[in-house]
Amino acid sequence: MTDQPRMNVESFNLDHRTVAAPYLRIADRKELPGGDVLTKFDVRFTQPNVEHLDTETVHSLEHMMAEHMRNHSGDVLDVSPMGCRTGFYVLLVGDRTVEDFAPVLEATLRDLLAADEVPAANEVQCGWGAHHSLEGAQTAAREFLDQRSVWDQVTAD
Ligand code: ZN
Numbered sequence: 715m716t717d718q719p720r721m722n723v724e725s726f727n728l729d730h731r732t733v734a735a736p737y738l739r740i741a742d743r744k745e746l747p748g749g750d751v752l753t754k755f756d757v758r759f760t761q762p763n764v765e766h767l768d769t770e771t772v773h774s775l776e777h778m779m780a781e782h783m784r785n786h787s788g789d790v791l792d793v794s795p796m797g798c799r800t801g802f803y804v805l806l807v808g809d810r811t812v813e814d815f816a817p818v819l820e821a822t823l824r825d826l827l828a829a830d831e832v833p834a835a836n837e838v839q840c841g842w843g844a845h846h847s848l849e850g851a852q853t854a855a856r857e858f859l860d861q862r863s864v865w866d867q868v869t870a871d
Contacts, residue, residue, distance in 0.1 A: 722753075730762040734870040736861045738812050738819065741803060752791065753810040757819065758801035759858055766799040773842070774832045776781030776802065778851055781833040782825040786818045812866055820862060822854040 721727055724742045735758040742754040760766055772795045782791040789807040792865065796802060806815065832851065837843040
């Protein structure tokens with residue numbers, strides 16, 4: 715496992731056994747031909763290969779973060795769930811640091827806790843409108859926020 719060839723996807727080069735979720739880290743930074751920069755964050759809710767989020771929870775967190783985060787930043791390009799259901803990727807315009815993004819994420823999750831519905835959880839606006847859990851999303855958000863002071867600690871040591 716330690717002599718894996720270098721892979722194209724940044725997170726495939728991350729040893730997921732060494733991380734300590736929840737955490738926030740920069741997964742990628744891309745300078746575009748015009749000179750603009752994009753920053754991709756790894757927002758990890760649960761410990762890889764130990765715990766994962768329910769699919770309804772992932773889906774509702776996706777909707778809620780995608781909608782509410784744009785009230786706190788005009789630079790959000792994308793919020794996408796990880797297929798392993800342990801977290802999300804958030805893509806932002808600009809050369810961002812964890813210190814820049816953490817307050818945006820915190821404000822987003824506080825909105826989410828105060829919300830009384832999952833936005834766009836219906837058959838018109840979503841591909842599986844019935845597949846949602848507001849309670850699950852709020853529980854996961856609360857647990858993530860409870861660990862706010864250690865978001866910048868990515869590894870266990
Ligand atoms: Zn949806």
